[in-house]
Amino acid sequence: MTEEKKLSIALIAHDKKKKDFVKLAVSYEEILKKHTLYSTGTTGQRIMEATDLAIHRFKSGPLGGDQQIGAYVSDNKIDMVIFLRDPLTAQPHEPDISALLRLCDVYEIPLATNLGSAELLLRGLDAGFLNWRAVAKETERKSIDI
C-alpha cells in the first residue's frame, strides 16, 4: 500500500540559489518525500536529479511557473511554499514573483524565502505544526459540498 501523502509543498529557487536548494532537498529528503511536491521547471529538475523525490514540475519561473503555482495557492492546493529568492539579482519576471508572494500572504500560506526559515518550516512540518492546513482544507471542502 502506498503511504498517503500529507500536504502539498511548492519548491522554487532562483538560479543563484539552486545549489542551496538541492543541498536542502538532499538533507530533508526523508521529510519531503512524505508530501506532494510541486516546483517551477528548472528547480524541480535539479532536485530530482539529486534525489529520489518525485516532483510535479510547472513551467520555468520566467515562462509562467510562478503564476501557475500562484493559481494553485489561490485554489487552496498548496500548503507551504519554499522559495529561495535571489535578493541581489534583478529578475525579468519580478511581477510574477511579487504576485506569488502576495498570494501566500492573502491565503495565509506558510512561506520561507531563505534557507534559515526554510529549515524551520521543514522541521515544523515534520513535527506536525502544519497539520492545521489539512483541517482548513477539509473545512473548506465541506463548506463547498453543502
Ligand SMILES: O=C(CO)COP(=O)(O)O
Ligand atoms: O524563476 C524562478 C522563480 O521565480 C524559478 O524558475 P526555475 O525553477 O524554472 O528556474
